[in-house]
Amino acid sequence: MENKITFLIILSIFVLFVFSARLFNLQIISNYNYLISSIRNVEMYQPIEPLRGLIIDRNNDILASNKPVWKIYFVKTKKDVSEVEDQLATINNIISFNIDDIKQKYQTVSRGERIFLAQTYDEKQIAKLYEQNFLYPDIRFEDLSYRYYPYSDSMFHLIGYLGQITPTELIFLSKKGYKPNDLLGKLGLEKQYDEYLKGKKGKMAIRTNALGEVIENNVIDEPENGLSLKLSIDSRLQQAAYDMLKGYRGSVIVSNAKTGEILVLASSPSIDPNLFIKGMSSEQFSQINNNPDNPFLCRPIAAEYPPASTFKIFMSVIGLDSKVIDTNTKFYCNHTFQLGDREFKCLGRHGTINIEKAIVESCNIFFYNLALKTSISTINQYSRILGFGNLSGIDLPGEAKGFIPSNEWKINKYNEPWFDGDTLNLAIGQGYLLVTPLQMNLATMLIANEGTNYVPHIVDEIVDINKGKTVLQLAPKVLNKVSIGEWVWKVIKQAMKKVVDEGTARYGGTTAEVEIAGKTGTAQTFGNTHAWFTAFGPYDDPELVITVMVENSGYGASIAAPIASVLFDMYYGNKSMEKAKADIQQAWYKKYLKLISKGLSPHDEE
Amino acid sequence: MKEKKLNIAHIDYLLFAILLILLVISVLFIYSGTKNIPSLKTRYLMQIIYASVGILGGIFVLLIDIKKIQDISEFLYLFGILMLIATLLIGTRVRGSKSWIKFGFFSIQPSEFMKLFYILFVAKIITLYQNDEKYRSSVKFFIIVGLVTALPAILILLQPDFGSTFILVLIFLTIAFLANLNIELLILTVIMGVFVFSLPLLRVYLKLIDTTVFIKNLVFSNKYFLIISALMTIVGVIILLISTQVESKTVMRISFILIGIGISIVLSILADKILADYQKKRLLVFINPELDKLGSGYNIIQSKIAIGAGGLFGKGLFRGTQSQFGFLPERSTDFIFSIIGEEGGFILSFLILIIYGTIFVKILTLIRITSSFYNKMVLAGIFGYFFNQSILNIGMTIGLMPITGVPLPFLSSGGSSLLTSIFAYMLVLNISMKRYSSV
Structure with missing residues (x-):
């Protein structure tokens, strides 16, 4: 029994020694790891x-x-x-x-x-x-x-x-x-x-x-x-613009010519953003995703179109400033224009016309003649100066650049040089030239301000509401200052005024509250034409610049211009959309009589 | 041997001081572990009451003449057996086990008292043959003592209280070892024990992992095992008959091994039926806690985290996050050592180990010193009781032993366990005093 007791004493001490070693291991050597585990058990960090x-x-x-x-x-x-x-x-x-x-x-x-x-x-x-x-x-x-x-x-x-x-x-x-x-x-x-x-x-x-x-x-x-x-957005105008675009694919931009502030930037078709927040059914999701009209595209800044006849006002600036023509230069329009064996057409038969009348009536033949006197590189250079082909730096993601063609580009792309026929198309805003509605708006602002426009921006101030203070104020910033003779701008502005008074937009551009000046455009595309209208007002002291672009809808004068007119009147008359539309109808009756007495057809032409 | 009156001044002061220290630590950490649980809030008060009752009653045990206990030990054993039977009949079921008898506002756990009664009785049986070394090492005597153990063990297993059954068997093995019972049968008992638990464990393991249908059919069908068991037993009995003829000890040993394994396979099938799945899993997750991370493994993992997080000095009393925020399971009973580890650190938990070590060594040396054979046997049993139960409990909390659910003597809350421990301890003190009077 003695030996067995000795054995048990040794066994007891040995077991307790093993246990002590285990405790030492757990509590001293691995202490940190277990401490972390114990903290993880009770303490959780949650973001607020x-x-x-x-x-x-x-x-x-x-x-x-x-x-x-x-x-x-x-x-x-x-x-x-x-x-x-x-x-x-x-x-x-x-x-x-x-x-x-x-x-x-x-x-x-x-x-x-x-x-x-x-x-x-x-x-x-x-x-x-x-x-x-x-x-x-x-x-x-x-x-x-x-x-x-x-x-x-x-x-x-x-x-x-x-x-x-x-x-x-x-x-x-x-x-x-x-x-x-x-x-x-x-x-x-x-x-x-x-x-x-x-x-x-x-x-x-x-x-x-x-x-x-x-x-x-x-x-x-x-x-x-x-x-x-x-x-700087005016949600009342924004809503009205969007409502008028509904059912079409298109854009409306309203900017302030004195600051570059954007008041309206509407794009159609659109999506209810709340669907993304609360979650949408798979049916809604596939409907949005499979919509061929791409409702995600922010058309005012990201869609590129041929500017069509609206480009004629900028072509006029080029022609006048480069002294290829002056206000007295006249060309004869008898509906067709022969270049080699190709025939280029005008919509009307305008007879002998000067530049003002060419803008007012939107005569193609006048600009074909001007184009023949102007090189593609001149047009390219001037277009760049006017802000086409460049990003404006608007504070929205996804802005597109548009495109200005050049001789070199055409050789690279199509392996053939620039032809006069290309210049003719370019002069009336068809062909390779592509602009965004925003670029059109800013170029129009350049005319309205006679050589200056501003970086477009949507955010005016960044505000800390809790502290009630403005953190950042975005001051107007000049985007483009162009040194072109004042007289050139005056000629263009006057012609644009006449476009609305008695020219192509004499019906669609009718307003009741403010005198505006603008230019229509109807771009040839596959299917129905794109309608353009770009305008500024008040004529004497331009404040708002409105550009409307509606895809595949018809004439600029009949589709795009009325939208701009309503927005002008809503803003200056502080009216509802319905009231503005009704008042414009009234104004049109008066204008109609005046036009008749002048011997003009009361209908828009293009 | 001339009996003198016991003198209280001869008490082992170190052992007595250790008892008081353990009881203070117990109350403090039971309070720490339960103060956030409304239904258990009064546990520490109960522990104070039980400790006081234990000490007061213990004075009686301390001063009694052990011969008187020896005289009535068979009655105590019988009383314990009756209580166990009563438990099975009128006991209250708590978490699946029918281990308690309710008496009004308190309840007792007869299996705890049984441990002490069993020790006192077995010691008496062995003492009867204290001078017949040969008979003590005979197969017959081993089987007799084995049956005396098996009766309470089976009654407790039926509750089912696997932990207490296991402790009872371990006490038996400790006494048998020191009393020079048949050492070969002792080893065979251990081997049989391993066999008994292997089948339930294998089956529950196969339930937790993926395996082929073939293996599943093989392991889960009792038929094959019964055939093997029957074959082994029959062959064993035949060899045993032969061995009596040729009088070869080696042949007899082989026959015992065969019969033993044959029987243990049957017992294994029975154990598989008796043990609940959670109990089998507990044994299994000791091998790999990750097997059941949220179930049984959770307890081991959380206990190790608690102890490990304690560090050298501990997080401070009442400041352990594992103990205070409910991550430690059963923390006033089975896992009291984990709170001590977390809040008292290495210093306190190591001190506890040293205290237990002192108790073990003191009892073992006392076996040497004391002259009465009965006292030696009682001390052997009490050593087996304290040693195995402490080692199993602490080993479980530090992940070195399976979860058996046995309380830690003196520290875990629970009246029956505490009273039994104190009475057993007082017997040790009693015997230690007597050495002055009898030598």
């Missing part, structure tokens, strides 16, 4: 989402706001779902969810885990749930906010929308502090100004026990709410 900045228009009308949404969870605290069936049933009486699914889930998740029940936007429902909290102690609420766009589809391209960051976007944006599952502006101003709008996330330490009950919350970093954008 800041409120995204608002977007408001020039009259403080809200264009993008945040609305509350509540997520409702149920914590697993019991082993079996039968112990909480009453709770679930009571909650289900107030807010609907699939109770069988939840019960099944309850059995599979581990204790302390939250099960998502439902989400609601209804404040009354949430109040009711809160009120009877004691009946279902395992309920948990999470209040969040979601983005809401009150103007829905009329501002889709302008404001854009928010969406979850994609893995590809994350690769480029993680350096700027974006995290997976963050929301990111996907289009328009939401995208362009995302860094200002999003604010800074806060951080909260949450201590929970093993049942997932929160023991304490500690705010480590307060969130910083996003900055708000105050726009």
Whole structure:
């Protein structure tokens, strides 16, 4: 027995020695790892989402706001779902969810885990749930906010929308502090100004026990709410412009000639951005995705078109400034123009006409003659000076450059030189030249201001609403200053005035409140023609520049010009769209009589 | 041997101080572990009451003449057996086990008291043959003592309380080892034990992992195992008959091994039926806690995190996050050592190990010193009780032993366990005092 006792003493000491070594290993050597695990058990860091900045228009009308949404969870605290069936049933009486699914889930998740029940936007429902909290102690609420766009589809391209960051976007944006599952502006101003709008996330330490009950919350970093954008947009005009475009594919741009501010930037067709926020059905999604009219395209800045006859005013500037012609130069129009064996046509038969009449009547033959006296390189150079083929730097993503053809380009592309026939087409805005509606608007501004235009911008101020102070004010910035004789601008402006008074837009360009000057354009395309109208007003002291472009719709004078006229009158007469339309009708009757007495046909021509 | 009256001044002060220290630590950490749980908030008060009752009752045990206990030990054993039967009949079921008898506002756990009664009785049986070394090492005597063990063990297994059954068997093995019972049968018992648990474990393991249908059919059908068992037993019995003729010890040993394994296969099938799936899983996750990370493995993982996070000095009393926020399971009973590890750090948990080490060595040396054979046997049993239960419990909390759900003597909350431990401890003190009077 002696030996056995000795053996047991040694065994006891040995076992306790092994245990001590184990304790030493756990508590001293691996202490850090276990400490981290124990902290992870109780402490969770949760970001505190800041409120995204608002977007408001020039009259403080809200264009993008945040609305509350509540997520409702149920914590697993019991082993079996039968112990909480009453709770679930009571909650289900107030807010609907699939109770069988939840019960099944309850059995599979581990204790302390939250099960998502439902989400609601209804404040009354949430109040009711809160009120009877004691009946279902395992309920948990999470209040969040979601983005809401009150103007829905009329501002889709302008404001854009928010969406979850994609893995590809994350690769480029993680350096700027974006995290997976963050929301990111996907289009328009939401995208362009995302860094200002999003604010800074806060951080909260949450201590929970093993049942997932929160023991304490500690705010480590307060969130910083996003900055708000105050726009130059006039949402009343924007809505009207969009309404008038509805059913067409097209753009309306209204800018301020004195500042470069954009008042309207409408694009059609469009999408309700709220669909992206609340989620859309697969049917809606495929409808949007398969729409051949590409509703995602922001046409005013990203679509490129031949400018058609609107280009004649710029061709006139080129002709006059390069002294190829003067105001007295006259050409004869008898409907056709022979170049080699090719025949170029005019829509009318204008007889002997000077430049003013050529603009007013939109005579092609006059400009064919001018084209023959002007080289492609001159036109190319001047077009560039006038701002075509360049980005304007508008504060929206996705601006297109347009295109100005050149001799070298044509040789490269088609392996043949530039022909006179090409110049003829170019002079009336057909052929290879492509411009965006925005470029047309800015070039028109250049005429209105007689040689100066401004960088177009939509955001006027970046505002910290909480502190009530302006963080950044965007002052007007000159985009282009062109040294072309003042007299040239005067000639063009006068002709544009006559276009509206008695020329091609004498019907469509009729206004009741303000004298405007403009130019129509009707671009030949496959199918129906594109309608253009670009105009400024008041004639004496230009303030607004309006460009309307409607794809495959008909004549510029009859489709595009009336839209611009209504917007001019709404702005200057502070009228509703209906009132403006009615008043324009009245004004037209008066004008009609005047035109008859002058011996002019009251109908538009092109 | 002349008996003198016991003198309280002869008490082993170190051992007595250790007991008081353990009881203070127990109350403190039970309070720490339960103060955030409304339904268990009064546990530390109960522990104070039980400790006081234990100490007061213990004075009686301390001063009693052990011969008197020896005289009535068969009645104590019988009383324990009756209580176990009563437990099975009128006991209250708590978490699947019928281990408690409720008496008004408190309940007792007869299996805990049974451990001490069993020790006292087995010691008496062995003492009967204290001078017959040969008989003590005979097969017959081993089987007799084995049956005395099997009766309470089976009753406790039926509750089912796997941990207490296991402890009882380990106490038996410890006594048998020190009392020079048949060492070969002792080893055979251990081998049989391994066999008994292998089948349930294999089956529950196969349930947790993917395997082929062929293997599943093979392992889950009792038919094959019964055939093997029957074959081995029959062959074993035949060899045994032959061995009596040729009087060869080696042949007899082979026959015992064959019969033993044959029987243990049958027992294994029975154990598979008796053990609940969660109990089998507990044993299994000891091998690999990741197998059942959210179920049984969760306890081991959380306990290791608690102890490891304690570091050198601990997080401070009442400041352990694992203990206070509910991540430690069963923290006032089975996992009390994990709270000590987290809040008291290496310093305190190492001190606890040293304290247990002191108790073990003191008891073992006392076996040497004490002259009465009965006392030696009682001390052997008490050593087996304290040693195995402490090692299994602490080993479980630090991930070195499977989860058996046995309480840690003196520290875990629970009245029956604490009283039994204190009484057993007082017996040790009693015997240690007596050495002055009898030598």
